[in-house]
Amino acid sequence: MGGSQTRDASGSQSRDYGGSQSRDRSSSASRSSDAFSGVGNGAGARQQSSRGGASRGGGGRRRRGGCEETIQMRVLVALLIMVAATQAACSRSVQQKDFASAEEAAQALVAAAQSDDTRALLEVLGQEAEPVVGSGDPVQDKNSRQRFLQAYATAHALDTSVEGVTTLEVGTDKWPFPFPIVQRDGRWRFDSTAGVEEIVNRRVGANELATIQSCLAFVDAEREYYVRNAQQDSLLHFAQKLVSTEGQKDGLYWPTAGDEEPSPLGEGFAQARSEGYFEEGITKATPYHGYVYRLLKAQGPNAAGGAYDYMVRDKMLGGFALIASPAEYGSTGVMTFVVNHDGVVFSKDLGPDTAKAALSIEAFDPDQSWTREAAIE
Structure with missing residues (x-):
């Protein structure tokens, strides 16, 4: 040398x-690896999702399959606090609700986030969301929830550009809520499986x-x-x-x-x-x-x-x-x-x-x- x-x-x-x-x-x-940079950073969320989906072999937000459910849920625990409304997991199983329209589903999510009611959140998002309705940090949970609600109050819309899927977008930057709303048998509900997958994509993308x-x-x-x-x-x-x-x-x-x-x-x-x-x-x-x-x-x-x-x-x-x-x-x-x-x-x-x-x-x-x-x- x-x-x-x-x-x-x-x-x-x-x-x-x-x-x-x-x-x-x-x-x-x-900062870029902070899971809660999502609300207020719509472009960043999309970039993270695209990066993570591509790295994991799925090409983006709508990919299904890939990681095992245990890995998905472990990541979900860390990342879905922005919709957490309480500080304890619900000990009883709940039946996920469906709705007459995507608009009604979105309104139910907001009401559940405002209520500080674990069961209400699980009824909207599904039983799979049970491990993530609280982060263990009640102050962080409250602040994250408030950011989501404030963004929703400022602006919100339903994106229907993907056939059969509706995405709730909040804030002036159109931050996409990770759980899509899908129609099944004429009724609408949040797709927990796709939501988990999307959050994994965002986590991987943000980290990379x-x-x-x-x-x-x-x-x-x-x-x-x-x-x-x-x-x-x-x-x-x-x-x-x-x-x-x-x-x-x-x-x-x-x-x-x-x-x-x-x-x-x-x-x-x-x-x-x-x-x-x-x-x-x-x-x-x-x-x-x-x-x-x-x-x-x-x-x-x-x-x-x-x-x-x-x-x-x-x-x-x-x-x-x-x-x-x-x-x-x-x-x-x-x-x-x-x-x-x-x-x-x-x-x-x-x-x-x-x-x-x-x-x-x-x-x-x-x-x-x-x-x-x-x-x-």
Whole structure:
């Protein structure tokens, strides 16, 4: 590995990609994976649904089948709080109601959301929704429900563009309620199965889009770390870890106070740390919004510049790379992502055994089977 490769890895443009841009990117990644960004972000919900449906092989919101019901319901627990109206699950089974029209079904949903009545919600959405009528956080439940009701009061409409399916859209941005209203035997009801599938799609899509941004933020941060040389090392190098050793600045993040310049990963990463992510000393990787991250210290023959190690004399001089894989394949994500110092993110579906396959990857080496997703311009 020659010196020119080291200089190219840091990039003469590294100053342009560091600082506030990397911090903004990491912060955005955190927000984009928030399940409750839905109401008030109709375009985002559609983008997440499209991304998730495509990754899971269904091409969008109306896909059925795929993940097993147990996975669907586990994801649903995390994501359908915006329609939750109470703080406890209903212990008795209920019979789902049907309605004379789609309009009547939508009105019943709103009435149930206003009522703080678990049984009323289950009668509208169906027994499958029982695990999700409360998040365990009554304040969050109330706020989420109020956002939905406020959006409905501002504007609402029924989208009938898909034959046989009616979608309730709320707010000025036309946020689509995930449970479609369908007609059966001349009556209308919410389709719980399709609603579960849609929420899984949105969850996967949100996580994957957020992970792409996190990968780009990592590149920004590594470039900034190299240029700043916060430890005043005699040999410029890249960080070998995300979180610095306590009292040092040997990683991409370290705590700061007052007017001190933020670390390369910045405030967004600090917020993630405060939520319990990326804690120092934890040997088992902790998923961050559905994905597990790991640094790579070499690249293979398919990478620009060919195969070589990034490590020289215990310092990461030749470049840097990252791999991000879904914590639960099919539930929190489908695609595995890789990026290196060139700033191009690639993705690939490693299949149901993704966890094992991702761990076997020791170098950045995307061949033709990987898809280019995004790049730092």
